[in-house]
Amino acid sequence: MNDVAVTYDSRLRIWLFLGLTLLASLVLLMLNVILGSVDIPLDQVGRIIIDGESDRKAWTNIVMKSRLPQAITAMLAGAGLSVGGLQMQTLFRNPLAGPSVLGISSGASLGVAFVLLLSGKLIGVALSQFGFMGDVAVTIAAFVGAMSVLFIVVFFSERVKGNATLLIIGIMVGYAGAAIVGMLKFFSLEEDIRAYVIWGLGSFAKVSTSQMKIFAPVMIVALIGSMLLAKSLNLLQLGDNYARNLGLNIKRIRILVILSAGFLTATVTAFCGPVIFLGLAVPHLTRGILKTSDHRKLLPGVVMMGILLALLCALIARLPGFDGALPVNSITSLVGAPVVVMVLMQKRKTIEE
Amino acid sequence: MMRQAIYNIKNLSIGYFNKDKSPRTVRSSINGTLWGGELTCLLGPNGAGKSTLLRSLSGFQPTISGEIEILGKKLGDYTEKELSRYIGVVLTDKCEVRNLSVYELVSMGRSPYTGFWGKLSSNDKSIIEDALKMTGMLNFKHRFLQDLSDGERQKVMIAKALVQETPVIFLDEPTAFLDLPSKVEIMQLLHRLARETGKLIFLSTHDLDLALQIADRIWLMDKGNELMIGTPEDLSLKDHFSRFFKNDGICFDNKTGLFKVINKHYREVHVSGHGFEYTLIRKALSRNGIYAHPKVKSDLRIDILKEGDIQFVVFNKDEVIEKVTNIDDLLTVMRNYN
Numbered sequence: 001m002n003d004v005a006v007t008y009d010s011r012l013r014i015w016l017f018l019g020l021t022l023l024a025s026l027v028l029l030m031l032n033v034i035l036g037s038v039d040i041p042l043d044q045v046g047r048i049i050i051d052g053e054s055d056r057k058a059w060t061n062i063v064m065k066s067r068l069p070q071a072i073t074a075m076l077a078g079a080g081l082s083v084g085g086l087q088m089q090t091l092f093r094n095p096l097a098g099p100s101v102l103g104i105s106s107g108a109s110l111g112v113a114f115v116l117l118l119s120g121k122l123i124g125v126a127l128s129q130f131g132f133m134g135d136v137a138v139t140i141a142a143f144v145g146a147m148s149v150l151f152i153v154v155f156f157s158e159r160v161k162g163n164a165t166l167l168i169i170g171i172m173v174g175y176a177g178a179a180i181v182g183m184l185k186f187f188s189l190e191e192d193i194r195a196y197v198i199w200g201l202g203s204f205a206k207v208s209t210s211q212m213k214i215f216a217p218v219m220i221v222a223l224i225g226s227m228l229l230a231k232s233l234n235l236l237q238l239g240d241n242y243a244r245n246l247g248l249n250i251k252r253i254r255i256l257v258i259l260s261a262g263f264l265t266a267t268v269t270a271f272c273g274p275v276i277f278l279g280l281a282v283p284h285l286t287r288g289i290l291k292t293s294d295h296r297k298l299l300p301g302v303v304m305m306g307i308l309l310a311l312l313c314a315l316i317a318r319l320p321g322f323d324g325a326l327p328v329n330s331i332t333s334l335v336g337a338p339v340v341v342m343v344l345m346q347k348r349k350t351i352e353e
Numbered sequence: 354m355m356r357q358a359i360y361n362i363k364n365l366s367i368g369y370f371n372k373d374k375s376p377r378t379v380r381s382s383i384n385g386t387l388w389g390g391e392l393t394c395l396l397g398p399n400g401a402g403k404s405t406l407l408r409s410l411s412g413f414q415p416t417i418s419g420e421i422e423i424l425g426k427k428l429g430d431y432t433e434k435e436l437s438r439y440i441g442v443v444l445t446d447k448c449e450v451r452n453l454s455v456y457e458l459v460s461m462g463r464s465p466y467t468g469f470w471g472k473l474s475s476n477d478k479s480i481i482e483d484a485l486k487m488t489g490m491l492n493f494k495h496r497f498l499q500d501l502s503d504g505e506r507q508k509v510m511i512a513k514a515l516v517q518e519t520p521v522i523f524l525d526e527p528t529a530f531l532d533l534p535s536k537v538e539i540m541q542l543l544h545r546l547a548r549e550t551g552k553l554i555f556l557s558t559h560d561l562d563l564a565l566q567i568a569d570r571i572w573l574m575d576k577g578n579e580l581m582i583g584t585p586e587d588l589s590l591k592d593h594f595s596r597f598f599k600n601d602g603i604c605f606d607n608k609t610g611l612f613k614v615i616n617k618h619y620r621e622v623h624v625s626g627h628g629f630e631y632t633l634i635r636k637a638l639s640r641n642g643i644y645a646h647p648k649v650k651s652d653l654r655i656d657i658l659k660e661g662d663i664q665f666v667v668f669n670k671d672e673v674i675e676k677v678t679n680i681d682d683l684l685t686v687m688r689n690y691n
Contacts, residue, residue, distance in 0.1 A: 093449070231471040235464060237453070239446045241413065246517070247437030247465040293453040296470060 078310025085279030102170035111145020146266030201327030365419030397574035441514030504535030626657030
């Protein structure tokens with residue numbers, strides 16, 4: 001009887017969690033669309049969403065081309081980075097691992113640095129002046145950089161035995177990337193460096209409606225794909241030897257997990273810049289609330305939690321008064337850090353009781 | 354139950370391969386059979402190759418030469434997936450997963466049989482319940498792993514190996530880091546499981562006394578010497594254990610069939626008496642470098658008086674010099690009259 005109660009409790013907990021995060025996310029999504037530096041009447045926002053038009057063309061444009069894409073970008077980025085972070089933490093059995101631990105966002109930064117910092121030198125005009133074409137070039141450069149590092153890491157992962165070695169190799173790749181970026185910065189024009197620094201602060205506002213047509217489907221497919229690794233991730237937690245004894249092909253799974261987390265991170269970084277903290281914090285939060293290590297529950301859990309936190313950060317970054325310009329990375333860390341500490345402190349209390 | 358030979362090992366060499374693919378042999382010419390329904394213990398000092406042997410037999414590590422046959426088929430001919438249904442392991446690796454419940458961990462032992470999402474069938478569930486019952490962990494099934502003692506954790510890992518439903522279970526030092534009652538409990542549990550389930554259970558251990566009392570068969574692996582296999586009693590009769598620990602401050606007591614520590618003696622003293630007190634006095638004195646025996650002729654001698662309260666009377670040339678009531682005081686007296 002007790003047995004049934006506990007199973008019921010853990011199932012109830014996950015459904016309650018998914019339901020509540022869904023509800024909260026919907027509320028936050030609405031707030032993201034309603035609030036902003038320009039005041040748009042509530043009924044007009046409703047008309048824009050339902051009919052696609054309103055009394056003023058400008059209002060329609062703000063909602064449809066700025067606020068809504070930003071909110072959707074935040075949701076996709078939050079979900080992707082959180083899943084990537086969870087996968088990396090499980091693979092490396094390291095609570096400090098995040099989606100960028102294998103140097104993937106460093107790779108993206110390097111790609112972007114080449115484009116932003118060298119263009120001024122080579123063509124004489126800073127690429128940041130090119131507007132839309134410049135944005136596309138930056139996105140492509142970031143993606144190419146991130147995927148190059150991802151393949152370097154996969155190449156090594158087939159050749160080294162221990163996960164710890166692989167982790168160190170990833171960190172070293174990150175350092176090497178940062179060093180090259182440093183050199184490029186040293187020889188670059190000041191305005192290019194500024195453009196690069198701003199890219200590095202992350203933003204949910206850079207995905208245009210036309211880019212969304214690529215970003216959204218790619219992210220959704222990658223997120224669904226990542227769910228398929230749930231059973232393998234559960235086994236991986238036990239350690240490589242136990243997992244192998246239970247019939248898991250460690251080498252194959254390791255590459256699949258790296259590819260999944262790496263691809264999610266690379267895509268998000270390409271479209272939003274290197275967004276930090278969410279990928280590290282959300283898995284901890286979700287585990288703390290769900291009190292489970294079962295990835296069949298954790299994976300959907302971090303997706304919802306990632307969406308929720310990213311929407312919250314996007315909202316705060318655009319609150320009236322901030323004039324829509326706060327960098328995402330400052331907000332993710334400022335909002336996320338206290339929440340994580342709170343959850344951890346609560347956990348400590350229950351252990352001591 | 355008919356005894357079944359599950360593992361046949363012929364002329365096996367185990368070890369590692371260097372970077373240039375040249376072999377570095379840890380141990381060679383290993384021959385032996387492992388039987389179902391028996392608890393076999395692998396004994397040997399650190400560095401003798403116990404873990405290497407276990408890893409090689411489990412297929413975790415390539416062998417250098419020789420043959421390992423499981424139920425008539427070569428180890429190398431099994432795929433990793435197949436092996437997960439033949440061999441279950443309990444390793445020295447510690448599982449440090451937070452918020453993993455006992456039930457969830459044990460259920461992972463079913464993963465060679467479950468589908469893509471790892472969903473448990475009602476058959477899986479009843480197998481898990483049975484394993485939890487057999488290991489005495491049924492009441493712990495909703496506890497988290499981090500809240501268990503080392504002994505309880507070990508039982509959970511054994512339950513995990515049980516639900517894997519393999520004819521073979523290998524355990525690498527399952528009794529290390531446990532307190533004595535837990536060590537005994539684990540060993541007796543494994544012995545009972547071998548009997549009741551007909552599984553081959555093979556474990557490495559440093560707990561000689563326990564292994565000699567509980568194991569059905571011993572594999573004695575010493576550096577330099579050949580591998581010895583037999584029942585604990587056969588190995589005792591052939592005097593293999595005393596050779597095994599020569600010069601290590603330990604000797605094999607042929608009267609009890611157990612190991613005991615050799616104390617170096619600097620003095621001799623006469624003792625007369627009998628019973629438990631007599632044995633304990635000799636033991637205490639021996640630890641302090643004094644050989645005590647009725648046949649010894651010495652000026653100093655000890656008598657045990659058992660009228661009323663027990664008294665130990667110390668004589669020097671037939672003159673009573675001290676009467677004490679406990680062994681601690683007796684040792685002080687002996688130290689003073691050096």
